[in-house]
Amino acid sequence: MPPEFDLSSATDALTAVVVAIKDDQLDAPTPADMPVRALLEHVDGLAEAFRAAATKESVSRSVSPEFGSGETLAPDWRAGIADRLRALAEAWRAPAAWEGDTEAGGVTMPAPVTARVALDELVIHAWDLARATRQDLVVDETDLAVLTDFLKDTPAEGTPGLFGPIVPIGPGAPRLHRVLGYTGRDPFWFPATV
Template identity: 45%
Template sequence: MSRPPRGGQPGMDILDLGPATATMRRLVLGIGDDQLALPTPCTAYTVGDLVEHVGGLALAFTGAAHHRSVPGADGIGEGDASRLEDGWRHRIVRDLEVLAGAWRSPVAYDGMTAAGGVALPGAVAARIALDEVVVHGWDLARATGQRFEAHPPSVAACLEFVSGFEVPPEAGDGPFGPPVPPPPDATDLERLLALTGRDPRAR
């Protein structure tokens, strides 16, 4: 999941977003046009809305890794399926691959950056990006009946990250809702999902 840095901040872990983005890329390519209106575990988002959100976050967090804003990104990623253009699958797949590559650079973790208009440390932005890809990958797999491949080191990093903050109750209609009780015998993935407001065993 991480390796000793060759630059950047002392003691900083470099996250590998590659496995999570590879899973997300496969899921995006497997979504049919007839599935775009299906509901997802993100109650405010259909499949199409969530895919558009994923495409936007790939751009925003790539920009965060490069410490620069993304030209023309206003409104992208807000969760609006009507923004999906012809060829959106291959565009999002490409942008996810670029996202993973951007966070392999130690420079990405230096100092402060911004994503979605929010200023935050580079190391935190990397963890948010990974968490978004992992959890929303599960959302899309569950909504479209596809297989979800959990990468244990990615899940562990996300679980450590989300365990350290509370989601406010007013976030219940957003992509990440208030935590729910995990099953007593929950796996790490199920604990992560419960912490982000999902019932990991609901059908």
């Protein structure tokens, strides 16, 4: 089965945000209700988890993600996360990645669904980190179309373990705002100024 979409634009956008984060921003709050350093630690882990899901290495071996404090963030986190995000996108370019079932975070799903979950994680956490560190983020319209279709039937209470109650967004809002709302994000969230 050929790849249904390419994760490169999402991994490139997230990488650009990650490498621009300054050391003095690591304790800043994020829309994900954790500090930047903890979200970076999560992004680092999910990049490897979804790469292993593409290659099927994770089948019968993945575990539910744990959210730490970010205290174990590697000293070379910028380069390490960038490398793992590149490897993630590359792994999903292989046609075999899209075949059969695979596993990530202890959950077995059809591979195309897993790819959509990966795309959601990449885009949403890129926005979380960009917003927390006051960076601009441009999300590829093709990625937003895939996510809108994937998330449009999200129940009002959200998806337990993934994201909380949806934030209602008007029909005329930008597509990114609608995607954020489906994942329980307020598109107008900004860190408090001091």
